[in-house]
Amino acid sequence: MHTALRPSTRARRAATLLALIAGCCACGASLAAPPPPWWQQAVIYEIYPRSFQDSNGDGVGDLNGIGQRLPYLESLGVDAIWIAPFYPSPQVDFGYDISDYRGVDPQYGTLADFDRLVAAARARHIRVILDMVLNHTSDKHPWFIAAAASRSDPQHDWYCWNAGRVAANGQHVPPNNWVSLFGGSAWQWVPAVGQFYYHKFYRQQPDLNWRNPAVEAAMFAAMRFWLDRGVVGFRLDAITTLYEDQRLRDEPVLGGTNAQGDPILDNIYTDNLPEVHDVIRRMRAMTDSYPGERVLIGETYLRKTADIAPWYGGARHDELQLPMDTLFGLGNKLDAVAFRRRMVEADTELAGGQPLFVFDNHDNVRSIDRYGDGVHDTAIARIVAALLLTQRAAVLLYQGEEIGQRTATPQRVQDVRDPIGISGWPREKGRDGERTPMQWDTSNAQAGFSSNPHTWLPVPASYRTVNVATELAEPGSLLNWHRRLIALRRSNAALRDGRLVMLDPENPRVLSYARVAADGSAVVVMLNMSDTTQRVALGLSGAGLAATRLVPLLVSPDDRSERPVDEPLTLPPFAAWITALR
Ligand code: GLC
16 A cells, blocks of 8 residues: 555646657756645654554543544644554553554554554645564564574574673673663673573663664564555654674763763774664665655654765765754754754754754653743743744644643652663653643643543643633634744745745844745745844845845734834743744
């Protein structure tokens, strides 16, 4: 089964045909450029399926629940949904420990439910992207069960083993100082084979050995299974950590300890090793062999923007279409200077690759809590949304971000579900806070998420005011701000793919920039990231932009007045202005 061609794909093909025809005749007509692929300016909405919508009253979200909410997603205007793992799993890491790559965990539904969801989403022009966990499997995956039973099993070498050393007291000691991101040594002893296996994450998530070609063959086959069912691509989990140093050298010690009490190491031997790019190039060739503009998105936490460029395949662009730029939006200081720097870096250091920006996901405290000052949180959330959705970039939006859902971190260790929050308490309280159920309405105490009062994580009391139904009814709500931003970004040529021109670049508090379309039309965005009124000197003519007026498109706090460009501009505290240049 292949994805039917979507409108944008059809339009692209038609434009290519037109361009060919134009190129054939000698009339001198200019060639019509094909429209860019759908993912370039896509708004991709992340769904954490446990917490999105429960359809069968067991307190856990499921695939049919996602199906019920498709009209909402369509009206929000998203191009695609990325669904976090729903495959069969012991759920130690809530699905990121997969025991079968070709199925659906019964608590989320069935393969038939999945097929129905893909078809129903397609009917609403919403593409489906899956999360693919390639770095590790569950320790309950049949591959690992076989691998851990005997050294002579052919699948033993599918994982990373080492006998380590024997200490004077007879204890087995791991081969090096590598630590798990989730706490403790990254090595786990298995008496049956007399070896340790390596795990970057929980010990129930053994790392695969990507130097064994059978691993690649098995994983690519699993990916094809889903591509054949109509998914448009994958978000590749923990993709930078596929390979480890073959010599197992100790990582350099940076000093200090992390929230888990482990020494802080420089992960030069377990992260971002060059070999991974060969796998990604082959993977890209595989996904490109499918029709319908399939896409590969990377969970690429990297140190600096320039490190992301190789993940596109550099100038060849033969690796990921969208490695995720976490440097842009995972900080916690609303700082115009820092955002300006990141925007310029993304514009100039990605070898022409399309940036993918993100503020929120299921692993991080929500942006409203990271950037909020406790007084102007909604205004700040509007600034974050405006910043995110007016970039020349694809965008990841996480469920609940659009309504300003808060992080609801457990107050007591006995309430924590995420294992790192139990082992790391109280320094590390885990990721439950950003995974609480989606707040839909006030129809019941579960915010419409479930009919069952015992939801897998509690529904925070904030649902009474922060929920989809209430915000849909308020024209000035954060949800409607997001809806209008997404609609504007879609309809406005300058916001869609216009080039970036920084304005007032020395201003420490207001981030201002123009997006300028090929036809010269332009949008100017001004974001006052401070709690005081600020002056802005746009200097438009110096930036090569000719105009006499700024015409409001979306302005917060609401202000419909046009401004002459040659008069000084003052922006109220935490104002977000998106204006057209006329
Ligand atoms: C990614 C996921 C995270 C998971 C980890 C291990 O970072 O986003 O939720 O725990 O990989 O698979």
